[in-house]
Amino acid sequence: MTFEDLGLQSGLARKLAEQGISDPTPIQSRAIPPALAGRDVMGIAQTGTGKTAAYGLPMAQKLLQTGVAPEPKSVHGLILAPTRELAKQIVDNLAAFTRGTHLKVGLVIGGASINAQANRLHRGTDLLVATPGRLIDLLDRKAVRLDKARYLVLDEADQMLDMGFIHALRRIAPLLPKDRQTMLFSATMPKLMNELSQAYLTDPVRIEVSPPGKPADKVTQALHFVEQAEKTRLLTEHLDAHREDLALVFTRTKHGADRLMKALDRDGFAVGTIHGNKSQGQRERALKAFRNGELKVLVATDVAARGLDIPGVRHVYNFDLPNVPDNYVHRIGRTARAGRDGRAVAYCSPAEMSELKAIQKTIGREIPVNGGTPWGGAHGARPEGAGKRKPGGGGGGNGGGKARPRRRSRGRRAA
Structure with a gap:
C-alpha cells in the first residue's frame, strides 16, 4: 500500500519520497484514511512508529484543499505536546511535509522569548504546535485565539496526563469550536485515557497497532x-x-x-x-x-x-x-x-x-x-x-x- 492508496495527494506523497519515506507504517495506514474522512481518531502505537505523519499529513492536505489563510492571531490546527523537545520535533516534521506550500507552521514553548512568539502569532498560523503552559501564557496575553481552530491533536497524551497537564487541557479545549476534529495519540493506554477520550473526542475510531507496554521488537x-x-x-x-x-x-x-x-x-x-x-x-x-x-x-x-x-x-x-x-x-x-x-x-x-x-x-x-x-x-x-x-x-x-x-x-x- 502506498500513501496515495490511503488518499493522500500526489504532491504530499512526493514530499515524503524526497525524505526517503515510501511505505506507510501500520499506524499511518490505519489512521490516515479516517482522519482524511474527518473522523476523530484515538491512536495507540509505540514510539518511533510515525504518529506525527499519521495526523499531520491529513491536516496538511485538508488545509491545502481549503486554501484559506488564517486570520491574525488565529490558528487552523492546534497540536499540544508535553515537552519542548517533542514539540520542536513535531514542527520539524510538519515543516518538511509542507515545505513549498502556503501553510505556516508555528511553535510556542517555554524557555524562548514570549514576545517573539506573540509577534509571529499575530500574522496567523495554520498549524500551531505548543506546550500547554506557554500556550496559556499567550492566551492570557490575548496574543492568540483558538475560535477558528478546526483541528486539535493531543500528542503523547498519556505523558500529558502524567505531567499534570489535564488542568491546562480543561482550560484550552473549550476555547476551540465544538465541531472541530480531535485526534489523540499515545504510546500507552492508562485508565484515565478513556476518560480523556470520552471528554474530548466524538465517536472516535480507535486504532491500536501494538499492545500497550510492548517494547520495540528490535x-x-x-x-x-x-x-x-x-x-x-x-x-x-x-x-x-x-x-x-x-x-x-x-x-x-x-x-x-x-x-x-x-x-x-x-x-x-x-x-x-x-x-x-x-x-x-x-x-x-x-x-x-x-x-x-x-x-x-x-x-x-x-x-x-x-x-x-x-x-x-x-x-x-x-x-x-x-x-x-x-x-x-x-x-x-x-x-x-x-x-x-x-x-x-x-x-x-x-x-x-x-x-x-x-x-x-x-x-x-x-x-x-x-x-x-x-x-x-x-x-x-x-x-x-x-x-x-x-x-x-x-x-x-x-x-x-x-x-x-x-x-x-x-x-x-x-x-
Missing part, C-alpha cells in the same frame, strides 16, 4: 543487578566498549544527571546532559551535538524519553530504573528506530526491586539477566553483606558517593 534488552555505589563503574565499562556509538543514559533526577555527566567527563567521554533545569538553548545545543556525533553520550531525565527521534542511538542505559513503569518502554524506544537494531541495558540496585517487578509486569516478560543475581527479601531488601564497596569501586549511583534516598518524581518538576 531492542535487545539486558539487566544487571548491581549496588547503587557500583553503577558508575559498570556504566563506564559498558560505554568504554563502544565509544564511537551514540548512547543515551537515563537517570531519575536532574542533579543525578549532572553528577553522572561530570563523572563520565572525567573518564574522557564526550558527554552532555539535558533535563528540566537546562535552558531551552542549552537543551537544543546538547541535542544538536548529540545528533551530529560531537557528543557520544547524552545523560537525560525522562524529559527526553518521549518524542526524541535520533536514529543513530545504538544503546540506552537505564542507570536508575523509572518510578513509572511505562517510562521504561519510552526510554528504550529511543533506540532501534526506523528499522534499526538497538540495545537497552538496565541497572537494578537492591532498593529498585519493586520498580523492576512493575516494569516486567508492564512489558509482560522478564528482562534477561546479564550480570549479578536478584536481590533477596521483600521489596528488594538488601541481602546480608550488601552495600559494602568493592576494592577500586567506582562512583556512587548519582555520580559518586553513597546512594541517596530515592525521591518520587512530581510531574513536571522531575523533568
Whole structure:
C-alpha cells in the first residue's frame, strides 16, 4: 500500500519520497484514511512508529484543499505536546511535509522569548504546535485565539496526563469550536485515557497497532543487578566498549544527571546532559551535538524519553530504573528506530526491586539477566553483606558517593 492508496495527494506523497519515506507504517495506514474522512481518531502505537505523519499529513492536505489563510492571531490546527523537545520535533516534521506550500507552521514553548512568539502569532498560523503552559501564557496575553481552530491533536497524551497537564487541557479545549476534529495519540493506554477520550473526542475510531507496554521488537534488552555505589563503574565499562556509538543514559533526577555527566567527563567521554533545569538553548545545543556525533553520550531525565527521534542511538542505559513503569518502554524506544537494531541495558540496585517487578509486569516478560543475581527479601531488601564497596569501586549511583534516598518524581518538576 502506498500513501496515495490511503488518499493522500500526489504532491504530499512526493514530499515524503524526497525524505526517503515510501511505505506507510501500520499506524499511518490505519489512521490516515479516517482522519482524511474527518473522523476523530484515538491512536495507540509505540514510539518511533510515525504518529506525527499519521495526523499531520491529513491536516496538511485538508488545509491545502481549503486554501484559506488564517486570520491574525488565529490558528487552523492546534497540536499540544508535553515537552519542548517533542514539540520542536513535531514542527520539524510538519515543516518538511509542507515545505513549498502556503501553510505556516508555528511553535510556542517555554524557555524562548514570549514576545517573539506573540509577534509571529499575530500574522496567523495554520498549524500551531505548543506546550500547554506557554500556550496559556499567550492566551492570557490575548496574543492568540483558538475560535477558528478546526483541528486539535493531543500528542503523547498519556505523558500529558502524567505531567499534570489535564488542568491546562480543561482550560484550552473549550476555547476551540465544538465541531472541530480531535485526534489523540499515545504510546500507552492508562485508565484515565478513556476518560480523556470520552471528554474530548466524538465517536472516535480507535486504532491500536501494538499492545500497550510492548517494547520495540528490535531492542535487545539486558539487566544487571548491581549496588547503587557500583553503577558508575559498570556504566563506564559498558560505554568504554563502544565509544564511537551514540548512547543515551537515563537517570531519575536532574542533579543525578549532572553528577553522572561530570563523572563520565572525567573518564574522557564526550558527554552532555539535558533535563528540566537546562535552558531551552542549552537543551537544543546538547541535542544538536548529540545528533551530529560531537557528543557520544547524552545523560537525560525522562524529559527526553518521549518524542526524541535520533536514529543513530545504538544503546540506552537505564542507570536508575523509572518510578513509572511505562517510562521504561519510552526510554528504550529511543533506540532501534526506523528499522534499526538497538540495545537497552538496565541497572537494578537492591532498593529498585519493586520498580523492576512493575516494569516486567508492564512489558509482560522478564528482562534477561546479564550480570549479578536478584536481590533477596521483600521489596528488594538488601541481602546480608550488601552495600559494602568493592576494592577500586567506582562512583556512587548519582555520580559518586553513597546512594541517596530515592525521591518520587512530581510531574513536571522531575523533568
